[in-house]
Amino acid sequence: MLLTLLGIAVVVIGLWDMYHSLLHPSGTGAIGGRVQSGVWWISRRTGHRFGSAVGPGSMVTVVVLWVVLQGVGWALVYLPHVPEGFTYSPGVDPLNYPDPVDALYISLVTLATLGFGDVVATDPWIRLATPLEALTGFALLTAALTWFTQIYPPLSRRRSLALELKFLAEVDYAAGIAQEDPVTATRVLDGLAAEVAKARIDFTQHGETYYFQEEDPSLSLARHLSYALELRDRAAGASSPRVRTSARRLGLALEQLGATLREDFVVSGEGPEEVFAAYAADHLRDTGR
Template sequence: MAVLLTLLGIVIVLVGLWDIYHSLLHPSGTGAIGGRVQTAVWRISRRTGHRFGSAVGPGSMITVVLLWVLLQGVGWALVYLPHVPQGFTYSPGVDPADYPDVLGALYISLVTLATLGFGDVVATDPWVRLATPLEALTGFALLTAALTWFTQIYPPLSRRRSLALELKSLADVGYADGIAQEDPVTTARVLDGLAAEVAKARIDFTQHGETYYFQEEDPDLSLARQLPYALELRERAAASASPAVRTSAGRLGLALEQLGQKLREDFVRTGETPEEVFAAYAADHGREPVR
């Protein structure tokens, strides 16, 4: 039984570390466990009409971090359990017989993981003494990874908001309606800039998939609401008499198709054309798309 508990604990620890690696260090940016947790939180929010608004994204990330902590805490507790209490010495006043071995192992694990080091319980078993520093190192790495995860999402969110504001400003002045009268060089430059920003948004959804679950309270900053206008720009530019404008329209169209494919495969799971995918994206975020 001792060997079985130890092996089970090691497996749980490794599964948690594997998910952390895939969420923070792997190019895909999405762990299997963390990604499912965030999807579940998002679905609950959607069923309540996104009542919690912009808190859903950070809340889902906090939930994932707590799950990582739980996996590490439980995993290491199972490693310690066969050695509790005989593999530890306890401070005066602490009687291990007063507590179930399971709770004692979990307490030791969580204190070690948090690198608190109260000193009321000290490992004496040689193998356990070797394991506790490893868990403390894991806990420090987990804390650092969690802080890094929260800080690295803001650049993608800023780029997405910037693109949304750019599309809104073009929609407000009716840029698509006046493309035929605009200077072709200027129009091509505007379209090329949009294509580059759309491509960045696609990369951000690939590397930082958790940012999909961040809902904007300000509709002007919501890419889900503003993105359909890029399709209108593409259609009007594709009908231009200028070859340069048509080429830029093709680049923008390709970028939009690639973004739509990413959204369809990883998030909305519906739609065949970019128009359908972007409409589903807007509906998923509770927004009315700009036409």
């Protein structure tokens, strides 16, 4: 009974973490989030030697952990019933294998939905449990594939924002924004505010994307985000009320993004300036242009 309850608890913990990582609005599971931050910490201490492989590598590590939790959890459920609760094919002698190894083998084969047929459950309760594990394995595979495909839109939006800020910095747009045509300046500032707000939502719902290191500096939001603060400050001194209003909107969006980064990732800094500097340092990107 204790082994069964422990196994069920392990299975539920793994499924709960999958739910919070993939379906919950927070976008981060307690276990998966710590694993990813741990992988990032190791990468940071080694100077991000593995570059852009860190983000995908941390996600693969989390998926492997989910597989281990499900495999071990169901193995604990099967263990009290091995070998009496199963029928073995001719040529397979259960006495040749330790019971824990046999239970883990049955669990992994069932989880992967391989269906070798060399070991078949005969115990009534276990016969009900094995299809449930197979469904769990199918859900795990689908969830992993979905997780990997859903990160690319947030990454594309972040890179697009980084490029836009880079281009504005290269033409020194902030220097003349106070004298710019109010309609044009307002459109630029409002567009940036909308993109910054999207970046904040992406960090909230797809926290795993924070751990993607950009090899191309021009695509690094960590490097170029500080220029949005300069645009905000210069536009705040414009004579046009419309431009000043747009500057305040951009400032609010930047403050909210800074709060999200501080609470969930960099855990340092007070205002947006300090948080963005910590964000750049965490990604080993200076803010020089």
